[in-house]
Amino acid sequence: MSILAEATSRNPDRSNGKQQRLISLICAKSLERAFRNMKFSFVSPSPAPGVVGKIEAPWPPLGVLYCAGVLMNAGVDASVLDQAARGFSSQQILSWVKKEDPDILGFSVLVTSFSEALRLARQAKEENPNLTIVFGNYHATFNAERILKKYPFVDVIVRGEGEHTVLELANNVKKKRNLKEITGLTFRNNGHVVSTPDAPLIGSIDALPIPDRDLIGAEYTSEIFGIKVATRRFTSIVSSRGCPFRCSFCGCRKFARGVWRPRTVENLMKEFQLLYSKGFRQFLFVDDNFTLNLRRVVKLCRQMRKEKLDIEWFCDSRVDNCNYDTFREMVKAGCRLLYLGVESANQRVLNYYNKGISPDQTRRAVKSARKACMDIIVGSFIVGAPDEAREEIQNTLRFAHELDIDVPQLNILSAFPGTDLWNDLVAKGFIDEEKYWEEGVYVSKISPHAVPFEEIRQMTYDCFRSFYLHPRKLFSEVLRTAKSPYRTSALLNNLVRVGEIADTVKREVSLNLTE
Ligand code: B12
Ligand code: SF4
Numbered sequence: 001m002s003i004l005a006e007a008t009s010r011n012p013d014r015s016n017g018k019q020q021r022l023i024s025l026i027c028a029k030s031l032e033r034a035f036r037n038m039k040f041s042f043v044s045p046s047p048a049p050g051v052v053g054k055i056e057a058p059w060p061p062l063g064v065l066y067c068a069g070v071l072m073n074a075g076v077d078a079s080v081l082d083q084a085a086r087g088f089s090s091q092q093i094l095s096w097v098k099k100e101d102p103d104i105l106g107f108s109v110l111v112t113s114f115s116e117a118l119r120l121a122r123q124a125k126e127e128n129p130n131l132t133i134v135f136g137n138y139h140a141t142f143n144a145e146r147i148l149k150k151y152p153f154v155d156v157i158v159r160g161e162g163e164h165t166v167l168e169l170a171n172n173v174k175k176k177r178n179l180k181e182i183t184g185l186t187f188r189n190n191g192h193v194v195s196t197p198d199a200p201l202i203g204s205i206d207a208l209p210i211p212d213r214d215l216i217g218a219e220y221t222s223e224i225f226g227i228k229v230a231t232r233r234f235t236s237i238v239s240s241r242g243c244p245f246r247c248s249f250c251g252c253r254k255f256a257r258g259v260w261r262p263r264t265v266e267n268l269m270k271e272f273q274l275l276y277s278k279g280f281r282q283f284l285f286v287d288d289n290f291t292l293n294l295r296r297v298v299k300l301c302r303q304m305r306k307e308k309l310d311i312e313w314f315c316d317s318r319v320d321n322c323n324y325d326t327f328r329e330m331v332k333a334g335c336r337l338l339y340l341g342v343e344s345a346n347q348r349v350l351n352y353y354n355k356g357i358s359p360d361q362t363r364r365a366v367k368s369a370r371k372a373c374m375d376i377i378v379g380s381f382i383v384g385a386p387d388e389a390r391e392e393i394q395n396t397l398r399f400a401h402e403l404d405i406d407v408p409q410l411n412i413l414s415a416f417p418g419t420d421l422w423n424d425l426v427a428k429g430f431i432d433e434e435k436y437w438e439e440g441v442y443v444s445k446i447s448p449h450a451v452p453f454e455e456i457r458q459m460t461y462d463c464f465r466s467f468y469l470h471p472r473k474l475f476s477e478v479l480r481t482a483k484s485p486y487r488t489s490a491l492l493n494n495l496v497r498v499g500e501i502a503d504t505v506k507r508e509v510s511l512n513l514t515e
Contacts, residue, residue, distance in 0.1 A: 035075040038174050040166065041102035042068060043093060045120060046084040047112035057223040058084035059236045059284060063137060064108050065211035067162040073209050076170050083116070085218035090120060097124050104173055106134040106158075106166070111416050111440045114139050118151060125153035132173050136162050138251055142418030143437055144186035148193045157186040159195075160255060161202050161241075201259055205241055206267040210274060222284055222314065224407055226500060229337060229376065231493040232281035232312070237271060239263050239300070243289035245318075248354045249382065251418035252288045260292050265300045269307060276309055285315040294326045301333035312336045312486060319365035320357045327372035336486045337376040338369050339409075345399035346392045349385050354420065359399065366403050375484045379405040384413040384456045386425065386447040393451060397463040401470070406477065408467055410460040412453065416440040 044061035061082050068078035079100050083093060097105060105124055107117040121133045135147060136158040144157035156179065158165045165184040172179055179187050184199025202208065213235050222230040240263060242256030275283070291297055304311065314337035315330075327338075342362045344350050350357060362379075369377050381400055383393045400408040415422045417437050425431040430446050444450040467473060481487040 035071075035170060035174065037077075038075075038170055039077040039079070039100065039102040040068070040071050040104045040106065040170055041079045041097065041100045042081070042106045042108065043097070043117075043120060044080070044082045044084070044108040045093075045113040045116040048116045048119075057221050057228075058082060059222070059286065060085075060211075060213060060216060060220055061108055062211055062236055062238055062286065063162065064106065065213070065215060066208055067106070067136075067166045068215060069209035069211055070163045070167055071170060072212075074167055074170075076167075078215075080215045082216050082218060085216060085220060090116075090123070093120055094123055094127065098127065101128075102131070104132045104134055104170060106136060107140075108137045109135045109140040110137055111139045114438055118154075121151075122153050132156065134158055134166075134169065136166075138255060138418060139416070141255060142251065142416075144195060145193050146437055148186060148188060155187065159184050159186060160199055163202060163208060165199050201242070201257060201261065203261065205238070205261055205263045210271050213275070213278075213280075222282075224378070224409075226497075227490070227494050228497065229314070229490055230282045230284075231490050233279045234282040234284070235275060235280050236284045236286045237268075237275075238287055239268055239285055239290060240287045240292070243292070245289070245356060246354055246420065247356075248352070248420040248424065249413060249415070251416060253420075254418050256288065260289060262293060262296055265296065265303050268300060269303055272304070272309060272311070273307070276311065281311055283311060283313040285313065287316070289318065290315045291317040291321055291326070294321065294323070297326055298329045301329040301335075304333040309334075315339070316341065317365070318357065319362045322365050322368065324368040324371055327369050327374060331372050331374055335374065337378065338374050339378045339380055340365055340369070340405075342379045342399070342403070343382045344385075344392075345396040346388075349388055349392060349396075352385055353382070362399075362403065366405060370404050375480075375486045376407065377405045378407040378409055379403055380409045380411065382411045382413050383460065384442065384444040384450060384453070386428075386430065386443055387449040388451065390451050393456060393459060397459060400463060401467060401473075406480070408464065410464060412456055412460065413443045414440050415443050 042064040064080050068080050071078045081096055109117045132155050134156045135154055140157050141159040144159055147154055168182045179185050183196050186195040220234050221228050242260045243252050244258050244260055246253040312334045316339040319340050343355055345359050383396050415425055426433055442453050444453040444456050481491055
């Protein structure tokens with residue numbers, strides 16, 4: 001077993017010391033020499049045209065930036081292309097790959113970008129058969145064997161967190177060694193698809209290099225229905241990985257095995273200071289569960305204020321683990337936008353999702369956030385559970401109106417491989433895995449007991465429209481904007497973009513009604 005394999009094959013709880021040593025090791029000169037002339041390029045593909053889940057405004061592909069950072073520290077040349085941010089056509093991507101001329105080409109594959117990743121990978125392999133094509137991220141992790149069995153031009157799947165595995169992979173590809181020693185891989189061996197044991201989770205996120213946003217060469221923003229809510233230099237950031245809950249529609253539990261791993265406030269502040277020095281002023285936390293430890297959140301907020309950073313940020317929270325005092329600390333430290341996972345107004349449906357919350361907890365969370373003067377509160381809802389009745393859907397949509405939120409994000413339930421929901425519907429015979437594993441599926445399209453998909457779509461659209469057409473709502477939104485410097489600046493910034501916003505809303509509406 002190689003030193004790297006040994007260092008990464010331990011239980012995460014016991015492997016911190018080993019991992020720290022691994023990180024120093026990958027900086028060592030000997031490794032730099034070993035990797036000379038080795039190149040690993042990453043592509044984060046956009047969803048294919050027409051796929052639901054198109055990207056309004058992409059956020060940085062932090063996962064590949066983390067992987068690239070570890071590789072570069074070890075002396076591997078790495079490059080990253082984010083298709084959505086650069087607006088590249090397939091042809092432009094292939095030209096980019098040709099120019100980069102990597103030894104290994106990695107694709108970051110989510111469910112909606114799978115078909116585009118396949119198309120690009122096939123063409124890249126045709127142009128250069130010596131290229132090792134690697135897929136990673138959620139969709140690749142949960143479908144590793146199926147992908148390799150069906151698509152001969154994909155060589156390797158990196159399952160789970162990629163940082164340590166890509167390093168070992170680069171080493172073995174360079175030395176043309178067998179991949180069997182590397183944990184977390186699925187590949188072909190003598191014509192058979194084989195999977196090595198899962199790689200251990202990364203124990204210390206602090207020990208990883210800070211992702212280099214300059215690698216992408218693009219600026220990012222954050223939008224809601226075409227309206228820019230990030231008006232200053234913006235990027236995303238991860239303060240923890242994993243989540244101990246097991247909501248049935250979410251793949252995070254399986255991906256990160258339910259282990260929440262926070263970064264320390266000190267380590268996070270280093271990243272904030274670095275990004276601040278580069279002019280970044282607005283941030284989005286893309287953690288699975290940012291607010292799991294409220295004491296850590298408060299400590300971070302106080303440190304942000306102590307270091308007098310003129311920053312603004314956005315984050316998610318569960319509704320059952322929050323309170324006024326914490327929200328107030330967050331607002332004082334620059335939190336401007338809060339996403340709350342409300343999901344449903346029906347306890348029965350919440351229980352089906354295994355969400356572990358109640359509608360009353362949602363009411364209290366929204367009230368606390370409002371009282372704390374949060375500028376924008378987004379409520380995220382899901383309708384269309386397998387046997388959810390019309391009245392239950394209406395109840396949730398009424399709840400969206402009743403709650404004092406600014407934006408209702410109305411989602412129709414879909415099932416993806418890797419989730420408990422998927423497994424449940426496969427077990428019940430509603431999902432034919434062979435038919436749907438590549439794209440996932442709206443549950444209301446396959447469940448015989450669900451309200452038909454088109455009807456739900458119309459209901460959510462009507463709810464969204466009436467939400468903003470209600471005079472009381474309109475009035476309170478105008479008043480809130482007048483009182484909030486952040487909202488006023490966002491409004492002014494968007495005034496010049498009225499045409500673009502109208503186009504986005506129009507597109508959303510036609511998507512809603514015609515798909
Ligand atoms: C930010 C985000 C987005 C952003 C940007 C995504 C991006 N550029 O990466 C936007 C808004 C565009 C987005 C859209 C969608 N998203 Co999203 N998103 C996230 C979120 C919140 C954070 C991603 C992140 O940065 N994580 C932090 C980094 C460090 O971790 P990571 O990305 O997992 O990367 C690690 C590994 O996956 C691996 N890895 C990743 N890429 C690669 C590539 C290679 C070659 C290798 C070897 C390894 C590797 O190594 C990384 C380091 O350990 C995640 C939830 C989460 N917390 O992860 C959901 C999540 C990824 N999204 C999800 C979904 C469902 C979607 C949408 C389909 C939603 C929709 N219906 O519109 C779309 C699809 C967009 C697409 N491209 O296809 C699901 C994934 C489901 C699935 N099976 O694919 C997730 C997991 C949410 C969830 N818990 O269900 N999303
Ligand atoms: S939806 Fe959120 S709380 Fe639920 S398991 Fe996923 S990350 Fe955790």
